[in-house]
Amino acid sequence: MAGSSAQIAGVTVSLDHWIDGKRVASADRFATLSPIDGAHLGDVAAGGQAEVDQAVDAASRAFPAWAALGAEGRQPILHRFAKELLARADDLAVVETADNGSLLMGNQHRVVPRSAQNISFFADWALTLLDHKIEHEEVTNNVRYDPAGVAALITPWNAPLMLTTWKVGPALAAGNTLVVKPPEWAPLTCSLLADIADKAGLPPGVLNVVQGIGEEAGNALVNHPGLARISFTGSVPTARIIGQAAARSITPMSAELGGKSPFIVCADADLDAAAQTVAGQYINAGQVCLAGTRILVEQRIEQEFLAKVRAAVTHMTVGDPRASATRVGPLIHPEHYARVTGFVERAKAAGAEVLWGGEQADAGALYFQPTMFAGAAPDAEISQQEVFGPVLTWQTFETDEEVIAIANSTEYGLAGTLFCGNESRAMRIASQVVAGTLWVNCFFVRDLAAPFGGSRVSGIGREGGTYSFDFYCDIKNIAVRKGSFGAAGG
Numbered sequence: 259m260a261g262s263s264a265q266i267a268g269v270t271v272s273l274d275h276w277i278d279g280k281r282v283a284s285a286d287r288f289a290t291l292s293p294i295d296g297a298h299l300g301d302v303a304a305g306g307q308a309e310v311d312q313a314v315d316a317a318s319r320a321f322p323a324w325a326a327l328g329a330e331g332r333q334p335i336l337h338r339f340a341k342e343l344l345a346r347a348d349d350l351a352v353v354e355t356a357d358n359g360s361l362l363m364g365n366q367h368r369v370v371p372r373s374a375q376n377i378s379f380f381a382d383w384a385l386t387l388l389d390h391k392i393e394h395e396e397v398t399n400n401v402r403y404d405p406a407g408v409a410a411l412i413t414p415w416n417a418p419l420m421l422t423t424w425k426v427g428p429a430l431a432a433g434n435t436l437v438v439k440p441p442e443w444a445p446l447t448c449s450l451l452a453d454i455a456d457k458a459g460l461p462p463g464v465l466n467v468v469q470g471i472g473e474e475a476g477n478a479l480v481n482h483p484g485l486a487r488i489s490f491t492g493s494v495p496t497a498r499i500i501g502q503a504a505a506r507s508i509t510p511m512s513a514e515l516g517g518k519s520p521f522i523v524c525a526d527a528d529l530d531a532a533a534q535t536v537a538g539q540y541i542n543a544g545q546v547c548l549a550g551t552r553i554l555v556e557q558r559i560e561q562e563f564l565a566k567v568r569a570a571v572t573h574m575t576v577g578d579p580r581a582s583a584t585r586v587g588p589l590i591h592p593e594h595y596a597r598v599t600g601f602v603e604r605a606k607a608a609g610a611e612v613l614w615g616g617e618q619a620d621a622g623a624l625y626f627q628p629t630m631f632a633g634a635a636p637d638a639e640i641s642q643q644e645v646f647g648p649v650l651t652w653q654t655f656e657t658d659e660e661v662i663a664i665a666n667s668t669e670y671g672l673a674g675t676l677f678c679g680n681e682s683r684a685m686r687i688a689s690q691v692v693a694g695t696l697w698v699n700c701f702f703v704r705d706l707a708a709p710f711g712g713s714r715v716s717g718i719g720r721e722g723g724t725y726s727f728d729f730y731c732d733i734k735n736i737a738v739r740k741g742s743f744g745a746a747g748g
């Protein structure tokens with residue numbers, strides 16, 4: 259079928275699905291707009307039950323051969339995938355920026371290289387899973403990481419390329435075949451990813467992309483009986499809906515959800531580094547699930563530290579994410595902008611003090627100033643709920659017990675950041691904060707081998723290194739009685 263495509267900053271992007279190694283159109287389409295200036299980027303195919311059925315069928319047919327290749331057989335193909343991804347680095351970066359408004363420099367220097375690494379790292383790591391034996395006096399337990407089947411991968415708009423590859427890498431390396439449902443507010447880099455996979459020689463049906471609206475394509479996908487895994491990154495309400503589908507079919511589900519992470523600054527910390535890192539929480543206009551959005555400062559350095567953070571934030575340019583000087587770009591969509599400003603207006607009405615920001619920025623319709631609230635009640639909405647915009651809160655503490663209690667006072671548990679000059683104090687606080695990841699005197703350092711995920715409503719499960727394979731594989735134990743094959747092995 260003749261395809262529909264768009265030209266985005268000189269890059270041709272297919273607006274159709276990618277199923278069984280072919281572009282597939284749909285009669286229904288939805289518009290994707292650029293948050294930079296509202297430009298209409300294209301009308302993307304809106305899939306439903308029929309396209310999901312085709313994609314899951316294709317993935318099911320492709321599964322036996324892909325699984326049979328083994329980790330060694332898949333590794334060179336996945337390395338080619340990573341290499342081809344890097345060859346399209348500039349295209350991926352400009353399309354991601356146009357589609358979701360994230361900073362072009364960040365996409366070029368950080369997101370695209372990391373996305374390639376997501377593929378190659380897990381292709382290599384899969385080899386380390388082989389020949390895992392646990393000896394028992396009667397038997398040898400031969401633990402195998404077998405491919406599970408068809409995995410559904412559902413991704414959000416704030417970091418589509420990064421988060422799609424973070425799932426695609428281990429899921430493919432594990433020997434699964436995939437149906438990816440990209441986010442409807444930023445669907446385009448995933449379409450490029452399909453072209454790249456094809457160029458790299460992934461067999462047809464191994465990676466399928468069904469574009470569409472969450473409640474339609476996404477809903478049809480998670481309710482499909484042919485799935486072996488569902489991996490989801492997105493919001494808590496959507497996770498609850500998907501979780502019900504997963505529960506009906508007893509399909510293992512991993513979920514990485516929102517956060518309201520604490521950012522703790524002790525009096526003896528390197529305050530300059532801490533202040534720069536607080537300013538860094540406004541990255542991607544605060545549309546980052548891991549952001550430390552509750553700044554908790556030890557009382558006796560409050561004024562000194564506030565001055566440092568204020569100075570760091572004052573120098574941040576809000577504007578076009580394609581400009582190298584820009585530090586804060588636009589919010590993704592008018593609906594999301596209204597959600598963020600709703601939080602801000604309600605916080606003001608409830609009496610929170612605006613330390614800076616709090617208003618629309620001059621750069622355009624979807625741009626909002628980096629904002630800091632102080633004096634909000636601990637149980638106020640702005641202290642408890644994820645805003646997913648450039649909006650932080652400021653609180654002080656006097657004792658470690660107090661800051662641990664404040665840190666743990668929301669329903670979330672995704673991450674936390676701690677700046678502290680004393681190792682034993684840092685480890686004591688860090689070990690008591692409920693979070694999947696605690697960064698001490700650093701931020702956003704994510705080793706692909708390390709576990710990553712959320713506690714409480716921030717998620718289900720851990721991924722990274724072997725943890726990813728614990729989810730994406732069917733782990734089997736072949737327990738063989740010792741000596742039962744005789745000396746010659748039977």
Ligand code: ADP
Pocket residue numbers: 412413414415439440441442470471472473475476477478480491492493494496497499500
């Ligand atoms: P956000 O608030 O970040 O947009 P969502 O949880 O709404 O988060 O969306 C994340 C992803 O989940 C998107 O790809 C979206 O299309 C998809 N999605 C939304 N609703 C559903 C649903 N009912 N079933 C499956 N996927 C869905």
